[in-house]
Amino acid sequence: MFEDGAIINELLIERLNYFIYVVLLLIGLHAMIAKRNLIKKLIGMSIFQTAIILFYVSISVKNEATIPIYKAEHDPHGAASKAAAIELNSTNSGKPLYAPTELQSSETQQYANPLPHVLMLTAIVVGVATLGLALALCLRIQQGYGTVEEDELLVKLERSDARYSLSPLAKAISSRRRPARNSRNPRATGKSSSTPKRSPGYGKNLGSTKASKPSTAKTKTTQANKNPNSVNRKPGTTSAKIGTKKSLPPKKTSIKPAGKTSPQQKKGTE
Amino acid sequence: MKWISLIPVFSVGALLLFAAKDFPEWGDPHSPASQSPVSSHFINNTGVDTEVPNMVTAVLADYRGFDTMFETVVVFIAGIAVLAILKGSGRRPRGRHRSYKLEAEPDLIVTYTVRLVVPVIQLFAFYVLAHGHVSPGGGFQGGVVMGASFILIALAWDLDHALVRMSLPRCMVIAAVGIIIYAGIGFLSMFMGGEFLDYAELERLLPVSREMARYYAILGVEIGVGFTVASIMFALYANLSSEGRLKGGL
Amino acid sequence: MGLELLNIFILLLLVVTALAALRVRDLITAAAVFGVYSFLMCLLWAEMGAVDVAFTEATVGAGVSTVVLVATIFNLKRKSND
Structure with a gap:
């Protein structure tokens, strides 16, 4: 089995379908693990899925076999069947008009195996339904966090975790004040896109917000002064936006192309 | 970081290739899958049992009817879930939406072509649905083609134009009706004295033999599947x- | 023999399109290439005798799922970082 060339012959010549199914499956698996964009992950998932369907369909292939639809001589409504039935009918009037006959085991080899086809047919349709569901979740993530890149998402999730693990007072305020959608959280978008790495980016963000705090916090309520970290929570409100515009001019400009021009880009492509 | 993912990928690949070595010969008619009594039974007896020439349709809707029914339910649930996730979550249609309407005048050539093509597509969808017994096709394919025709309308004009013809509540009602048709045929055969989805018992309602009762019940079931799939795709x-938002669209 | 050559050709092209769909950074291009992949898969299944599966894949995989992907990507950022 493992002699020179034998395994190559085994895999690449005689069973190329099986080999390619493994390759496609690995491509899909690698994409699901390593790609950072969620849409890319979904494309990888679909490739994985079709690879498995390819495997099932490859199983059902028989040499010298046709598609799993009855040929004319076996067709229950075909001319041959009808002629046989009429012949049968003339000799024995008690029988029904059509009398399709059961295939013999030698004739079974003439048709491809229909069972894997049936299993995979429904799998494809359910696959597109689940793909649509996953895309809907992607849209929702985009609305909530402004990105579908996994590394940026992780930064934002960590930040929102930090936001909620503050003092009880801050927690109560954040639960009351928290906007339903933080998609227009411009500071967060800009910072994470400038620092894609997760842990150093997080540290840097904390530092930069602390540094920018004195200029912004004075314009706001006194609770912000009690909790230095609670500045993080504020940018959703409009007063904070005005404050940050003054204090962080370079950040703001770096944000704008990412956040605000995208609708126009979309319009252009439309 | 990225290279770590190659470790599980290549270990899975090595295992799968190791297993692929033991697979039966390519296209071997005596492989275990092809020799199994189940598939042989399907090939030998479909013509006798249901008089449907296309074995895949018969196995899909009759022998494995329970499976197909819940696959349809899965599609329906996915549609409802998408609706539930996205409903009311869209951004407010501000300036972008209005300017979009001014800009996007539907193209004359595209709309004329679509106007000509859509009836043909829908007719083809019905053909695929009804002719699934004797040729490749059936409820899933016909339903998807039908849904694609509405998607084509939405692409050529805009979404509102398509939603006038097929509003979303109507979509959902049609999808539910599809499942009700499917389950109704199942329960009907149950009330006729058989088991759930045992179509042969419908011979008492239809003036045909037991085999032809299954033949027509398969058609009814496919119509139910087609309803659900078409409306959910759209x-x-x-x-x-x-x-x-269900406004504007692309 | 001709059919086998076609089979090998499609299989190799499948790998190429799968890699290309995951390689490009423009997501719309990725969706289009994924449509090509689905259609090649459909051809392969038709060649292997699974006509029903091929028909379903032609309508669902190459048709609706590509359209749905493109429709979603229009509402997202078009560029991907990897």
């Missing part, structure tokens, strides 16, 4: 293209 597109 609902998926309508929701995803407009982020649940």
Whole structure:
């Protein structure tokens, strides 16, 4: 089995379908693990899925076999069947008009195996339904966090975790004040896109917000002064936006192309 | 970091290739899958049992009817879930939406072509649905083609234009009706004295033999599947293209 | 023999399109290439005798799922970082 060339012959010549199914499956698996964009992950998932369907369909292939639809001589409504039935009918009037006959085991080899086809047919349709569901979740993530890149998402999730693990007072305020959608959280978008790495980016963000705090916090309520970290929570409100515009001019400009021009880009492509 | 993912990928690949070595010969008619009594039974007896020439349709809707029914339910649930996730979550239609309407005048050539093509597509969808017994096709394919015709309308004009013809509540009602047709045929055969989805018992309602009762019940079931799939495909597109706002669209 | 050559050709092209769909950074291009992949898969299944599966894949995989992907990507950022 493992002699020179034998395994190559085994895999690449005689069973190329099986080999390619493994390759496609690995491509899909690698994409699901390593790609950072969620849409890319979904494309990888679909490739994985079709690879498995390819495997099932490859199983059902028989040499010298046709598609799993009855040929004319076996067709229950075909001319041959009808002629046989009429012949049968003339000799024995008690029988029904059509009398399709059961295939013999030698004739079974003439048709491809229909069972894997049936299993995979429904799998494809359910696959597109689940793909649509996953895309809907992607849209929702985009609305909530402004990105579908996994590394940026992780930064934002960590930040929102930090936001909620503050003092009880801050927690109560954040639960009351928290906007339903933080998609227009411009500071967060800009910072994470400038620092894609997760842990150093997080540290840097904390530092930069602390540094920018004195200029912004004075314009706001006194609770912000009690909790230095609670500045993080504020940018959703409009007063904070005005404050940050003054204090962080370079950040703001770096944000704008990412956040605000995208609708126009979309319009252009439309 | 990225290279770590190659470790599980290549270990899985090595295992799968190791197993692929033991697979039966390519296209071997005596492989275990092809020799199994189940598939041989399907090939030998479909013509006798149901008089359907296309074995795949017969196995899909009759022998494995329970499976197909719940696959249809899965599609329906996916449609409802997309609706539930995206409903009311879209951004407010501000300036972008208005300017879009001014800009996007539907192209004359495209709309004329679509106007000509859509009836043909829908006719073909019905053909695929009804002719699934004797040729490749059936409820899933016909339903998807039908839904694609509505998607084509939405692409050529805009989403509102398609939603006038197929509003989302109507979509969902049609999808539910499809499942009700499917389950109704199942329960009907139950009330006729058989088991759930045992179509042969419908011979008492239809003036045909037991085999032809199964033949027609398969057609009814496929129609139910087609209803559900068609409307869910369009609902998926309508929701995803407009982020649940159901306005403007692409 | 001709059919086998076609089989090998499609299989190799499948790998190429799968890699290309995951390689490009423009997501719309990725969706289009994924449509090509689905259609090649459909051809392969038709060649292997699974006509029903091929028909379903032609309508669902190459048709609706590509359209749905493109429709979603229009509402997202078009560029991907990897």
